[in-house]
Amino acid sequence: MAGGRIIGWGTALPEKVLTNADLSTMMDTSDEWITERTGIKRRHIGGSTASLSVASARRAIAMAGIDPASIDGLVLSTTTPDRTVPATSATVQNELGLRCGAFDVNAACSGFVYAYVIAQGLLAIGAKRLLVIGTDTLSRITDWSDRGTAILFADGSGACVVDATPDAGQLLGWDLDADGSLEHLLYAEVGGYIHMDGKEVFRRAVRIMVDSAKKSLAKAGLSVDDVKLCVPHQANLRIIDAACRNLGIPLERTAIVLHETGNTSSASIPLALFDAADRGRLQNGDIVLLVGFGAGMTAASAVLEWRNP
Ligand code: UT7
Numbered sequence: 001m002a003g004g005r006i007i008g009w010g011t012a013l014p015e016k017v018l019t020n021a022d023l024s025t026m027m028d029t030s031d032e033w034i035t036e037r038t039g040i041k042r043r044h045i046g047g048s049t050a051s052l053s054v055a056s057a058r059r060a061i062a063m064a065g066i067d068p069a070s071i072d073g074l075v076l077s078t079t080t081p082d083r084t085v086p087a088t089s090a091t092v093q094n095e096l097g098l099r100c101g102a103f104d105v106n107a108a109c110s111g112f113v114y115a116y117v118i119a120q121g122l123l124a125i126g127a128k129r130l131l132v133i134g135t136d137t138l139s140r141i142t143d144w145s146d147r148g149t150a151i152l153f154a155d156g157s158g159a160c161v162v163d164a165t166p167d168a169g170q171l172l173g174w175d176l177d178a179d180g181s182l183e184h185l186l187y188a189e190v191g192g193y194i195h196m197d198g199k200e201v202f203r204r205a206v207r208i209m210v211d212s213a214k215k216s217l218a219k220a221g222l223s224v225d226d227v228k229l230c231v232p233h234q235a236n237l238r239i240i241d242a243a244c245r246n247l248g249i250p251l252e253r254t255a256i257v258l259h260e261t262g263n264t265s266s267a268s269i270p271l272a273l274f275d276a277a278d279r280g281r282l283q284n285g286d287i288v289l290l291v292g293f294g295a296g297m298t299a300a301s302a303v304l305e306w307r308n309p
Pocket of ligand 1: 109236
């Protein structure tokens, strides 16, 4: 069965930066509180899901050095589509000049890993070259008077081109999970703002990330000691710290960008993964663990064997 290999990637963040100091002029909070409780220092706000997706995808396509016409499928993970109908992937497909199947995936902050695993399935049944994007514009559904959520959420995008390989490819193990009975902990009605029971989400997040990561590693036949880099969902440094501590992965082997990005949901794992790759932190053969959680309550993880393009 064919596998997949990432041959190019790109990221995009809106130009407008909102610092913790900016937030403290808008609501009863402080740089000190946000830094200590979340690890976030600033976040990027603005743009649409389509515009950020097009920006990150263009960079991924340029890095891969491919003709966009050769892409035969587009999977866009987003919780914040620009419109209810059509899927935002249709807009992105058109703006990039692609002529291929295109669809959105919504698994909240676990979405990019879901999209990547789905892409792997498409490659296994004959697709040759896929564009996988994770983008969210959470600032559009954030209540800017709610200090329990406004300090966390932000906008961004990460994309990659994944090519079919004759061998099993990069993905060694994966796990997708959800528990819809917990949907009340984190939700937004159509046209409404995000509501969140932060404490309860925090408590469960650590447990489900650890559980999902262990399942993926077991499927890959690997242990945490094999993991060169863990790329967790960038929600809160304390959640990352607790999950990694529980797994036995030191923070030095973890990719973290949330001080700069805040929680960008679908974009958070690709932003952290491709930042690490851009910084030269990944060598051929390195084992990478992606692990996320989100509303729904979804969890997803994937174990990859890194191959530099
Ligand atoms: O993609 C998944 C998305 N969701 C998450 O990952 C959220 C997970 N949860 C969290 O990250 C944390 O629960 C929060 C960052 C949301 C809150 O941190 P916490 O340590 O759980 O704080 P808390 O809600 O227990 O509040 C502690 C105190 C309270 O004051 P009192 O009752 O002790 O006087 C809050 O009213 O901090 C107060 N507080 C704040 N103070 C300043 C709550 N939010 C703020 C704030 N600035 N923004």
